[in-house]
Amino acid sequence: MMAQCKLPGFSMAMVHNGAICYADGFGARDAQRNLPATADTLYGIGSVTKSFVALGILQLAAAGKLDLHDPVSQYIPFALGLPDAPITIHHLLTHSLGLPNLATSTMLIGKGLGLESGIPLSSPNDFYRFVNGAQAEIVAKPGERFFYHNAGYRMLGHIIQATSGLPFHEYLQQKVIAPLGMPRTTFAVAAMRADPDHAVFHRKTATGANEPAPFPYPSP
Secondary structure (H helix, E strand, O other), rough: HEEEEEEEEEEEEEEEEEEEEEEEEEEEOOOOEEEOOOOEEEEEOOOHHHHHHHHHHHHHHHHHOOOOOOOOOHHOOOOEEEEOOOOOOHHHHHHOOOOOOOOHHHHHHHHOOOOOOOOOOOOHHHHHHHHHOOOOOOOOOOOOOOOHHHHHHHHHHHHHHHHHOOHHHHHHHHHOOOOOOOOOOOOOHHHHHOOOEEEEEEEEOOOOEEEEOOOOOOOO
16 A cells, blocks of 8 residues: 555554554654654644544534634634625535635645745735635535635634634644643644654655655644
């Protein structure tokens, strides 16, 4: 599988009846130094973070801090939508806001890698100026069509901040990650790099070679 998927290494675990019955690492977590991947290697999880964001939103809904059917514009400077069909928090959670993906994550990853993205997205104001300018891109009423949407989950993170009074990463660290007993899980790139068993991010060069690269998602 590693050869087929061109993976330098990976870790896996199997859970049965709520208990880990198998865990191991394969290949390398650092291809250049040939450091082995282990069952405990720390990886960047990318969009798996969305599950933590969704849990945070549902916690706040259960606490009465928000309602899933509230318009998004009630909490953040979001101006898209149709007059008779506002985009709600539920639509963001279910990727059904009626707007195709705006490639904001691609731009932000490019910035994280030190590449020129061409469009400034250095602050929340830049982000909302870009997103709110996409009114003509709406192709369906909210709830009618599915479009996987990274920008929608970025906005959910802003809603967590607005309703909890805590920075997004602090809320998830305190209310989601710590109660789950995940002490090495972190939003801080520096903490990840300091972990003695972390996977090194790589990117492919123009010649097809792999080289170490900065972790592409900047700290909150």
